[in-house]
Amino acid sequence: MKLYGITGWKNSGKTGLMERLVTEITGRGLTVSTVKHAHHATEIDHPGRDSYRHRQAGAVEVLVASPLRWALMHELRGAEEPPLADLLAHLSPVDLVLIEGYKTAPHPKVEAHRAATGQPLLANDNPTIRAVASNAAPDTPVPVLPLDDTGAIAEFILAEVGL
Known part of the structure; x- marks a missing residue:
C-alpha cells in the first residue's frame, strides 16, 4: 500500500481536501482508505447504543457488524496511543492510504494552507512535506x-507514489 498524508493547522482545509481527494482518486478507479488523527477524545459511538454499553462495561474491543459495514473499536484503557505503523497494519490492502494529520510522521505529505488562519507554513521546517496546497x-x-x-493535487500525489 502506498501512503500519503494531508497535514496542516486547524481550519486549514485538511478534511475538505481529504474528502475531495478520495472522490477524485476513487473516481479514477483506484482503491483508497483513510486514517484520521485526532488530538482529542474522539467519540464514534453514542451513549445508549449496545456497542457503547459494551465499551462502558470494560470491553477492550467491540466489533459491530451489519449487512452494510463493520467497525472495530479498540479502547486503549490507559495504554499509550499506538504508532501509525501499528494502526496501518489493521487496514485491508488498497492502492492508496490517505492520512490526515500526523504532522511529524515520516510519510510524504501535502500541507493544506489557508492564509486566513495566520499560521506559519509547516513545509519550511518539515522535510516530509512535498508540496503546499494553498x-x-x-x-x-x-x-x-x-x-x-483537487485534480492537480491528486496528480501530484499519484505521481509521487507511482500510481
Missing part, C-alpha cells in the same frame, strides 16, 4: 498548488 502564494521552497484544484 489559497494564497506562500513563500516556500516546495511546489505550491491551488487548494481548490
Whole structure:
C-alpha cells in the first residue's frame, strides 16, 4: 500500500481536501482508505447504543457488524496511543492510504494552507512535506498548488507514489 498524508493547522482545509481527494482518486478507479488523527477524545459511538454499553462495561474491543459495514473499536484503557505503523497494519490492502494529520510522521505529505488562519507554513521546517496546497502564494521552497484544484493535487500525489 502506498501512503500519503494531508497535514496542516486547524481550519486549514485538511478534511475538505481529504474528502475531495478520495472522490477524485476513487473516481479514477483506484482503491483508497483513510486514517484520521485526532488530538482529542474522539467519540464514534453514542451513549445508549449496545456497542457503547459494551465499551462502558470494560470491553477492550467491540466489533459491530451489519449487512452494510463493520467497525472495530479498540479502547486503549490507559495504554499509550499506538504508532501509525501499528494502526496501518489493521487496514485491508488498497492502492492508496490517505492520512490526515500526523504532522511529524515520516510519510510524504501535502500541507493544506489557508492564509486566513495566520499560521506559519509547516513545509519550511518539515522535510516530509512535498508540496503546499494553498489559497494564497506562500513563500516556500516546495511546489505550491491551488487548494481548490483537487485534480492537480491528486496528480501530484499519484505521481509521487507511482500510481
